Structures are given as C-alpha cells and as structure tokens.
Amino acid sequence: MKLLSRYYASLIAVFMLISPLAFSAAESSQRLDDRGAIKDFTQAIRLNRQDGESYSNRGLGYANQGNYQQPISDYNRGLAQILGEKNSIVKIKVENLGYEDLQNLKAKIPQNVTMLTFDDGPNPEITPKILDLLDKYNQKATFFVLGAQAREHPEIVRESKRRGHEIAIHTMTHPDLRQITPEERRQEIQQSVKVLKSILGENFKPVWFRAPYGALSPGIREQAYRSRNNEITKEINEYNLGLAHWTIITDDYVRNPKVSEIANQISNGSGNILVMHDSWKKNHTVAALEIGLKRLEEQGVTSIRMSDLFER
Numbered sequence: 057m058k059l060l061s062r063y064y065a066s067l068i069a070v071f072m073l074i075s076p077l078a079f080s081a082a083e084s085s086q087r088l089d090d091r092g093a094i095k096d097f098t099q100a101i102r103l104n105r106q107d108g109e110s111y112s113n114r115g116l117g118y119a120n121q122g123n124y125q126q127p128i129s130d131y132n133r134g135l136a137q138i139l140g141e142k143n144s145i146v147k148i149k150v151e152n153l154g155y156e157d158l159q160n161l162k163a164k165i166p167q168n169v170t171m172l173t174f175d176d177g178p179n180p181e182i183t184p185k186i187l188d189l190l191d192k193y194n195q196k197a198t199f200f201v202l203g204a205q206a207r208e209h210p211e212i213v214r215e216s217k218r219r220g221h222e223i224a225i226h227t228m229t230h231p232d233l234r235q236i237t238p239e240e241r242r243q244e245i246q247q248s249v250k251v252l253k254s255i256l257g258e259n260f261k262p263v264w265f266r267a268p269y270g271a272l273s274p275g276i277r278e279q280a281y282r283s284r285n286n287e288i289t290k291e292i293n294e295y296n297l298g299l300a301h302w303t304i305i306t307d308d309y310v311r312n313p314k315v316s317e318i319a320n321q322i323s324n325g326s327g328n329i330l331v332m333h334d335s336w337k338k339n340h341t342v343a344a345l346e347i348g349l350k351r352l353e354e355q356g357v358t359s360i361r362m363s364d365l366f367e368r
C-alpha cells in the first residue's frame with residue numbers, strides 16, 4: 057500500500073531530524089510535607105511575584121509527592137492550585153503552539169512545570185511501561201498518537217486516556233505533509249480523528265495536532281497553517297486543531313541514543329515542552345524516563361498535559 061510504504065520510509069527519515077533547541081536549567085527545590093504544600097505554594101508564588109523573581113518550584117510537589125496511589129481527583133485539585141489560583145499561574149490562551157509562537161510563549165511557561173509529550177505510539181511493548189512510570193511518579197503527559205497504531209492497539213489509547221493523559225493527533229501514517237496530495241492530507245487527518253473517536257467515544261474532541269517532523273509546507277511552514285485558505289493546510293484547519301510544536305526534542309530518536317543524555321534532557325525540562333517517542337524499540341526512552349521522572353520529582357517539577365496550561 058502506498059501510504060504504508062511511506063510510513064516505513066518516514067520511520068527511517070525520523071532519524072534525521074531537527075537539532076535540539078536550547079533549554080533552561082531546572083531550579084532546585086525543597087520538598088514540602090503533605091499538609092503544607094498548597095498553602096506554601098501560593099505563598100511562595102505571591103512572594104516571588106512581589107520580589108519580581110521567577111516562579112518557585114515549591115508546592116508543586118503537591119501533585120506528585122510521596123503517595124503514588126494519589127487519585128486523579130487529587131491531582132486535579134492540586135492542578136487547580138497551580139493553574140487557577142488567583143495571583144498564581146493561569147491558563148494561557150493561544151491559537152497555535154507553533155515554533156514561532158513558542159519563541160514568544162516560552163518565557164510564560166512556569167519553571168515548576170514541564171510538558172512531557174510522546175509521539176508515534178501507541179506501541180504494545182513501550183507505551184504500557186511509560187504509562188506505569190507516569191503513574192508511579194503521578195505525572196501527566198500528552199500522547200500524539202498515530203491513527204494506524206491507535207487502530208491496532210485501541211485498548212492502550214483508552215488506558216492512556218483513563219489514566220488522565222491527553223490524546224492528540226499526529227496523522228495516520230506519519231507522512232511528510234509537504235510530500236503528499238491535498239486529498240491524502242485530508243485522509244490523514246480525517247481518519248485519525250475518526251479512529252480516535254471510535255476508540256474514545258464520539259465526544260472526544262482533539263485539541264492539538266503535531267505535524268510529523270514538525271513539517272507543514274515547503275519553506276513557509278507555520279505561516280501556511282495560519283492562513284485558513286491555504287491549500288496545504290486547510291484539511292488540518294477543518295478540524296480546528298491547534299498546531300503543537302515543542303521546545304526540546306530529546307535524543308531518543310538518534311541512531312545510538314544514550315540513556316544518560318536523554319535523562320539529562322528530561323531532568324532539565326522545566327518550563328519546556330519535551331518530545332519523546334513511545335514507538336518501536338524505544339526501550340532507551342523508558343530507561344531514561346525512569347531516571348528523568350525521579351529527578352523531576354526531586355526538583356518539585358510537575359509534568360502537565362498541554363491543555364492544562366494552554367487553552368484554545
């Protein structure tokens with residue numbers, strides 16, 4: 057099948073990607089005891105605001121401290137404190153999170169959160185391990201799934217959603233959108249949405265779309281996306297999906313990935329949107345995530361879903 061062979065070609069092409077972007081160093085932080093967390097957090101935010109300093113990491117540990125069995129409702133309650141509290145961090149309204157948008161928005165991502173995102177899954181060997189690790193550290197993530205993979209492993213997509221993660225669109229077969237026809241682009245998006253609705257229910261409404269390779273159209277990339285009448289991207293716009301780029305792409309896709317290197321990228325991920333891959337043979341991603349999540353916990357950095365911070 058034409059699309060399928062293109063998919064395998066894309067898998068190979070994934071190894072030649074964009075160089076990692078700069079990332080800021082994570083701040084160290086103190087852990088708080090259970091009862092003090094929220095109170096101290098809001099105080100810390102206010103104090104820091106008054107002092108004109110950056111957000112403190114303190115208190116965000118509420119969502120991921122000690123007790124790994126903490127139910128999701130507690131996570132959401134903690135998150136309300138993080139995102140909704142007056143004088144603290146509020147949701148950021150955006151149209152798109154493209155490369156250029158993020159140049160400006162990056163400074164607004166609080167230093168005590170990170171957004172872990174996983175592309176190209178679900179994979180029956182890798183994704184369940186990632187889900188268990190995220191649970192162990194009580195962190196949330198966004199999965200940019202491939203429709204073709206989702207169709208093969210619907211139970212993993214359902215489980216990801218059930219455990220509180222966000223599901224987003226990454227096309228059916230991972231083509232370079234610049235290389236296919238408008239009709240093929242339409243199919244890639246339309247089918248992805250259809251597959252996910254069939255798995256997660258008709259009410260499922262995806263918010264974010266990440267283009268394979270971050271590539272949208274020759275030369276003009278995101279400008280094309282913004283122009284609603286543009287031939288190249290009108291199929292994507294039909295579903296009113298927000299473009300979702302990243303600020304750090306981890307080295308988990310390179311030819312000889314180093315677990316320590318990827319773990320460092322994760323643990324330096326505060327204030328960033330990170331890309332990892334829960335696809336075929338990504339055992340090094342799992343190993344790095346275990347180390348990275350532990351370090352993020354020590355720093356009091358919480359991983360949140362893209363829609364926890366950004367609103368369209």
Ligand SMILES: [Zn+2]
Pocket residue numbers: 175176226230268269
């Ligand atoms: Zn991808």
